[in-house]
Amino acid sequence: MKLSTSTHLGRLQLGNRVVMAPMTRSRADVHGVVGEQTVRYYVQRATAGLIITEATNVSPDAVGSPLTPGIWSDAQTEAWKTVTSAVHAAGGTIVMQLWHTGRVGHSEVRGGRLPVAPSAIAIQGQKHFTASGPKDYEVPRALTTDEVRATIDDFETGAKNAKAAGFDGVELHGAFGYLPHQFLVDSSNQRTDEYGGSLENRARFVLEVMERLVRVWGEGRAGLRLSPTLAYNGMVDSDPRATFSYVIERLNALPLAYLHLMRATPDAERFPHWPKDTLATFGPLFRGPLIVNGGYDRDSAEAVLEAGAAHAVSFGAPFVSNPDLVHRFETGAPLAAGDRSTFYGGGEKGYVDYPALPRDAAPAAKGYWLVLASVTNPAQFGKYAALAGPTLASYGGRVLARGDVAEVVEGSMPRRPYFVEFPSYAAAKACFRSAAYQDAIALRAGAAEFDIVVVEGIGA
Numbered sequence: 001m002k003l004s005t006s007t008h009l010g011r012l013q014l015g016n017r018v019v020m021a022p023m024t025r026s027r028a029d030v031h032g033v034v035g036e037q038t039v040r041y042y043v044q045r046a047t048a049g050l051i052i053t054e055a056t057n058v059s060p061d062a063v064g065s066p067l068t069p070g071i072w073s074d075a076q077t078e079a080w081k082t083v084t085s086a087v088h089a090a091g092g093t094i095v096m097q098l099w100h101t102g103r104v105g106h107s108e109v110r111g112g113r114l115p116v117a118p119s120a121i122a123i124q125g126q127k128h129f130t131a132s133g134p135k136d137y138e139v140p141r142a143l144t145t146d147e148v149r150a151t152i153d154d155f156e157t158g159a160k161n162a163k164a165a166g167f168d169g170v171e172l173h174g175a176f177g178y179l180p181h182q183f184l185v186d187s188s189n190q191r192t193d194e195y196g197g198s199l200e201n202r203a204r205f206v207l208e209v210m211e212r213l214v215r216v217w218g219e220g221r222a223g224l225r226l227s228p229t230l231a232y233n234g235m236v237d238s239d240p241r242a243t244f245s246y247v248i249e250r251l252n253a254l255p256l257a258y259l260h261l262m263r264a265t266p267d268a269e270r271f272p273h274w275p276k277d278t279l280a281t282f283g284p285l286f287r288g289p290l291i292v293n294g295g296y297d298r299d300s301a302e303a304v305l306e307a308g309a310a311h312a313v314s315f316g317a318p319f320v321s322n323p324d325l326v327h328r329f330e331t332g333a334p335l336a337a338g339d340r341s342t343f344y345g346g347g348e349k350g351y352v353d354y355p356a357l358p359r360d361a362a363p364a365a366k367g368y369w370l371v372l373a374s375v376t377n378p379a380q381f382g383k384y385a386a387l388a389g390p391t392l393a394s395y396g397g398r399v400l401a402r403g404d405v406a407e408v409v410e411g412s413m414p415r416r417p418y419f420v421e422f423p424s425y426a427a428a429k430a431c432f433r434s435a436a437y438q439d440a441i442a443l444r445a446g447a448a449e450f451d452i453v454v455v456e457g458i459g460a
Contacts, residue, residue: 002305003298004330006433007049007312009289010220010257012093012169014049014312015395015434017305018326021293021314022052022097022173022225024068026345032057032070033079039086040352044323046092046394049312049430052260053083055099055173058158059151062179064105064115066131067345071096072154077161084166091391091436095169095223095257096162098155098213102179103140103188104233106130115140116147118182118189118196118205123234129344145193148205151179156212159222168435169221170213172206175262177233180206181226184247185237203247210254219255223291227262229278231271241275248285259286260314263294283309298329324356327396330427333357388437395431 004016025041028034042051057063057070070076080096087094103117108130117140127134143151155172162170174180182188183205189196195204206224213222227235228244237243251259263278275281283290292310301313319325321338328335342350391397431437 001330002302003313004326004427004430006430007289009050009223009291009311010169010255011218012050012095012221012257013433013435014093015091015430015437016047016049016326017312018049018301018329019291019312019314020045020048020051020319020325021316022054022171023316023320024054024065024344025351026065026067027347027351028067028069030067031075032063032068032073033075034069034083035079036082037348037352038069038079039083042083042092042094043086043090044352044354044356045319045325046087046090046094047324047326048092048319049326051087051092051094052171052314053094053096053167055097055178056158056162058098058100059154061113061116061151062100062154063110064101065129066109068099071098071158071161071165077165080162080165080167084168088166088436089390091394091431091434093168093435095171095221096158096165096167097171097173097225098158098162099173100151100154100179102182103137104128104177106135107138108132108135114138116143117141117179118143118148118191121188121190121234123177126233142191145195148193148195152205152208152212155209156216159213159216163216169217169223169257171223171225171260172209172213173225174206175225175227175260176230177235180209181233181235184243185235186243187236187238188234199243199246202243203250206247207250210251210256214254214256220257222254222256223258223260224251224256225260225262225293226282227264228282229266229271229274230262230264231266232264236271239273241281244282245285248282252285252287256288258289258291258311260291260293261286263292279304279309320350321354323354328357391434391436392431395427395434397428397431 003018007014007017027038045051054069057068059072071080084094103115103123105115106128107114115138120139120142122139123137126137128137159170172180183195184202186202189202191197194201196202210222210224226244228240261279261282265276265278266274279292289311291312291314292304293314296313296315304310304313315325317338318335321336322328336354339350
């Protein structure tokens with residue numbers, strides 16, 4: 001199954017191509033600090049090839065919804081460290097999605113301050129979620145040119161804090177009608193300075209933010225999420241094909257990790273001139289790795305990967321109620337339905353209480369083993385088990401004693417093989433190709449001490 005194979009997105013090494021999409025869950029405290037439940041939530045889903053966190057505010061002025069996390073303060077950064085360290089210990093790879101809601105907010109959530117936006121234009125025909133119920137959107141305050149530049153600085157600070165918190169990279173939320181998206185679309189950006197008017201000016205904000213993120217993180221660790229054909233939150237552009245084609249072509253000059261493309265399809269009657277196939281229109285324009293998102297299931301995700309149209313597929317709601325989504329995809333097990341009434345806000349219910357399938361409930365797999373050939377040094381096996389054990393366990397691996405087989409002779413160096421049992425070939429391959437496993441072996445155990453090969457049926 002293509003979903004179970006490993007891949008690289010820039011410098012990010014994924015053990016499989018199942019990505020956990022960013023999803024707002026509103027479980028932070030009033031100061032935007034995440035807690036122990038958030039640690040559990042992400043660790044439960046650490047078998048994803050990549051976790052993209054919930055959208056995380058880069059400044060107090062970025063906040064638009066209640067109980068959403070931040071990454072501007074020391075306390076927030078320290079709290080996120082507990083998440084990243086736990087996810088890494090479980091064998092996962094995790095990047096932070098950086099967020100500014102712009103006009104998608106309400107003064108009730110912001111201590112009486114109006115939301116800010118490129119222009120003083122309100123969202124029409126929708127309401128915003130607040131602690132006291134849905135509210136009509138307000139007319140936002142237009143940012144001054146100096147404030148726009150300060151907001152770009154805020155994204156850079158958020159990226160630095162995310163790096164300090166131990167993340168593997170960052171993603172800019174440039175989709176779904178939030179601030180970067182608002183700058184791109186001509187119906188929400190009617191500025192007359194260098195950040196508005198022409199297509200080049202409207203794209204300037206997003207491109208300058210991405211340049212800052214690359215400056216902080218270096219090559220292959222910054223990504224961008226775009227939704228070119230999504231009209232939600234008032235994102236009605238007169239020519240999305242031209243707007244987003246220009247942005248994507250400009251992005252090719254940056255060493256990004258990936259582009260995360262939402263394939264939302266517009267209503268043909270409302271927008272007959274919009275592209276009808278988002279992926280076919282915009283995907284080929286990007287010359288780097290592509291993550292696709294938008295209503296995929298196991299089969300359709302497999303098909304888009306087999307066609308070579310994407311490098312990975314992200315899943316949102318299925319990951320809420322199926323913390324072991326990767327395992328269910330691999331075994332063909334049915335997916336659990338989620339309780340949408342618990343998606344936003346609350347406690348453990350609907351957050352960390354969805355059970356994973358018992359491993360023995362999955363169809364029986366043939367015996368697959370990861371063979372570890374170690375140099376003749378008794379201390380090495382214990383060292384290997386201690387360092388790599390948590391990652392092995394997260395993929396269903398079980399460390400066995402030294403194999404009762406003859407020594408392997410490679411040149412003049414005798415080696416004794418050790419074995420790790422896995423439930424499937426895909427699990428074994430995904431494990432030892434994961435970033436966490438490679439880190440444990442290459443950086444701390446010593447790469448030269450181990451040779452690894454996956455073999456079917458040894459000892460089975």
